[in-house]
Amino acid sequence: MQRSSAVDPDSSGSVPSDYSCVLCGAGPAGMGFLFYAFKSGKLAEVARNGLLIIDKRVSLGAGKLGDYVNVTGNSVAKSFLACLEHERFDEVFGDIREYNELHRKLAADPDGAPLLSEVGELLTLAAERLIEHLVEHFDVVVLRGHEIDAIRHDRDGRFEIAYHDTRRPAARRMVISDTVVMNLGGTQRVEEVDDLCRALDIPLPGNGVITCTSDELLRLTSTQLVDTFAPVFAPAAARRMNRITIIGGSHSAFTMTERLATDLGGAGLDEIAIIHRSPIRLFFETEEEARAWGYMVDPVNDICPITRRVNRSSGLRYRAFEIACSVMSQGRVAGTKPRVELIDAASGEGERARAATCLTQSCGVVHSAGYGPNMSVLVDHRGAEIPLLFRQGGIEVDKFGRPLDMDGKVVRGLFTFGLGSGFRPDPEIGSEAAFTGRIHGVWIFHHEIGKRILTGVLKALAEKAVAQEAEMIATADDDTHAGGRPRRGRADHRR
Numbered sequence: 320m321q322r323s324s325a326v327d328p329d330s331s332g333s334v335p336s337d338y339s340c341v342l343c344g345a346g347p348a349g350m351g352f353l354f355y356a357f358k359s360g361k362l363a364e365v366a367r368n369g370l371l372i373i374d375k376r377v378s379l380g381a382g383k384l385g386d387y388v389n390v391t392g393n394s395v396a397k398s399f400l401a402c403l404e405h406e407r408f409d410e411v412f413g414d415i416r417e418y419n420e421l422h423r424k425l426a427a428d429p430d431g432a433p434l435l436s437e438v439g440e441l442l443t444l445a446a447e448r449l450i451e452h453l454v455e456h457f458d459v460v461v462l463r464g465h466e467i468d469a470i471r472h473d474r475d476g477r478f479e480i481a482y483h484d485t486r487r488p489a490a491r492r493m494v495i496s497d498t499v500v501m502n503l504g505g506t507q508r509v510e511e512v513d514d515l516c517r518a519l520d521i522p523l524p525g526n527g528v529i530t531c532t533s534d535e536l537l538r539l540t541s542t543q544l545v546d547t548f549a550p551v552f553a554p555a556a557a558r559r560m561n562r563i564t565i566i567g568g569s570h571s572a573f574t575m576t577e578r579l580a581t582d583l584g585g586a587g588l589d590e591i592a593i594i595h596r597s598p599i600r601l602f603f604e605t606e607e608e609a610r611a612w613g614y615m616v617d618p619v620n621d622i623c624p625i626t627r628r629v630n631r632s633s634g635l636r637y638r639a640f641e642i643a644c645s646v647m648s649q650g651r652v653a654g655t656k657p658r659v660e661l662i663d664a665a666s667g668e669g670e671r672a673r674a675a676t677c678l679t680q681s682c683g684v685v686h687s688a689g690y691g692p693n694m695s696v697l698v699d700h701r702g703a704e705i706p707l708l709f710r711q712g713g714i715e716v717d718k719f720g721r722p723l724d725m726d727g728k729v730v731r732g733l734f735t736f737g738l739g740s741g742f743r744p745d746p747e748i749g750s751e752a753a754f755t756g757r758i759h760g761v762w763i764f765h766h767e768i769g770k771r772i773l774t775g776v777l778k779a780l781a782e783k784a785v786a787q788e789a790e791m792i793a794t795a796d797d798d799t800h801a802g803g804r805p806r807r808g809r810a811d812h813r814r
């Protein structure tokens with residue numbers, strides 16, 4: 320759907336070429352920053368020399384979150400709705416909160432976990448309204464249906480962002496910006512299945528085995544899921560077990576288990592093996608609640624010091640919690656046919672051998688073990704790639720969300736914090752000590768993380784302003800002596 324307020328993809332040639340900030344990727348992470356900047360009253364500062372929003376999608380705000388089919392969130396409705404609460408939003412989308420059916424539905428069950436497709440719809444609605452407002456009231460330009468190809472960090476600290484219209488890939492264009500907020504989402508690559516198997520010391524999937532990622536499968540409809548796997552299922556008469564192995568032990572792995580059990584139970588799937596390599600952790604609001612469930616709590620490592628929640632970051636919540644409990648107690652997802660076996664391949668030789676057997680006898684293997692970053696190519700002024708520091712498959716960032724290079728130096732002016740990169744727990748963000756991964760979530764993008772990115776972007780712009788002023792003074796001095804020459808400046812490029 321094309322919005323009237325946005326720049327049409329056809330007119331990409333006419334957008335200004337110089338900005339104070341370019342938002343690359345307007346999914347939940349990028350939009351979280353934008354919502355925060357607006358409600359803090361700082362949008363005009365961020366966009367003081369123009370803000371450009373580029374996304375390869377036409378409809379903005381939900382990213383992949385809205386694409387998952389029949390998947391329930393690992394956050395409750397009220398935490399999504401809280402992202403739309405602020406007095407400054409009243410004039411922008413106050414009516415959504417008052418009259419929108421979907422908003423009303425989520426508000427009616429604030430402590431329930433909603434379907435991600437519905438969350439996505441609501442986030443898109445609010446994001447589109449905010450963008451429309453920003454385009455009208457600030458120096459904001461939008462390029463939908465445009466894909467970023469590469470980002471070059473120039474010697475003067477600015478960024479050249481190369482992009483193309485998805486309908487005309489050959490026609491590349493470029494804009495310049497003082498800062499870049501880049502969140503292009505995460506990737507799971509099917510080629511990583513072999514590496515996952517090697518890490519677990521189990522055989523690689525053989526020929527004829529379907530290998531795929533949970534990220535792609537969770538976006539398929541039930542019919543598409545059946546069409547994917549039914550051709551490799553042996554008929555009942557063949558007396559061979561039809562098993563799919565899932566590698567991973569997080570929310571996605573259990574969500575995937577439910578989708579496979581529900582949709583393929585009637586199509587011939589007999590068994591699902593979930594191979595993981597650290598204990599399955601469950602989330603509880605309080606230590607008392609955990610103990611009432613008979614869950615062993617380590618008070619030092621499992622409890623978040625800020626919220627007192629148990630396994631706040633790593634624990635399975637809501638629907639994934641129910642699926643895990645059902646699998647652990649009944650060996651299947653309640654109400655479905657396939658048996659489900661949980662195998663902690665790191666817990667001993669017997670379990671590793673069992674994992675190896677299951678994988679060898681599977682007709683499908685699903686990678687559900689986290690996401691890497693979907694970064695555009697980042698190069699320096701000579702065109703040489705800037706290698707970024709990766710840990711646990713994601714990009715390391717500093718306290719403002721700036722990525723670190725291999726020498727541990729920050730790439731100044733660049734910010735990334737969505738899926739595949741981002742913040743680790745610290746005293747302000749909080750988390751259980753046992754969790755060492757990265758924090759991603761719509762609510763936190765709109766709150767603490769949004770605040771950090773805004774602080775970082777404003778700091779970078781302030782530093783740029785000082786540097787530019789010094790440059791102008793130096794140029795003016797030169798001009799006095801050399802009779803004047805053109806100066807760089809947004810006014811040169813704008814309408």
Ligand SMILES: Cc1cc2nc3c(=O)[nH]c(=O)nc-3n(C[C@H](O)[C@H](O)[C@H](O)COP(=O)(O)OP(=O)(O)OC[C@H]3O[C@@H](n4cnc5c(N)ncnc54)[C@H](O)[C@@H]3O)c2cc1C
Nearest residue numbers: 344346347348375382383392393466467504737738760761
């Ligand atoms: C299965 C799953 C369930 C989750 N459930 C929840 C939940 O219930 N609650 C919660 O708070 N969090 C949840 N998360 C975590 C997190 O909030 C989401 O993953 C969130 O969607 C991440 O947002 P993002 O903006 O980083 O990435 P994305 O959603 O992938 O958005 C990236 C954006 O960048 C654009 N883009 C990509 N490449 C390019 C390019 N080259 N050029 C231009 N644009 C590009 C895309 O079109 C998209 O709009 C979940 C994550 C997963 C994987």
